[in-house]
Amino acid sequence: MKTANNNFSIGYLVRSSKSKNGQVPIYCRIHVDGTQSEISTRHYVPLNQWNPSTGRVRGNQDDALSINKTLKMMDSHLTELYWKLIGSNTLVTALRLKNTYLGKGKQKMTMLQLAQK
Secondary structure, three states: OOOOOOOEEEEEEEOHHHOEOOEEEEEEEEEEOOEEEEEEEEEEEEHHHEEOOOOEEOOOOHHHHHHHHHHHHHHHHHHHHHHHHHHOOOOOOHHHHHHHHHOOOOOOOOHHHHHHO
């Protein structure tokens, strides 16, 4: 079963309430048909380097470029997973997409099971 409207978006935000040593964590927010979920990117930036309108880090320093590249790759991966879920004809929600991205719900295999495959 597919989602009703197929409305999908990804955005990035920082949480100033979770500041550590003058740096704020960057979160990815996923929206799918009125549902939303957040994933920590595990990256921190100084608040004054964050651009809320673009959802990216300001500047051309190596760390800013590296974080922005990571966010772009996260966008691509989440978008790819979204379309795979749509193609598998399952109900797509923000939580399901988040769990798929994080690898939750997959059955883990032992080394013996992998070797027998």
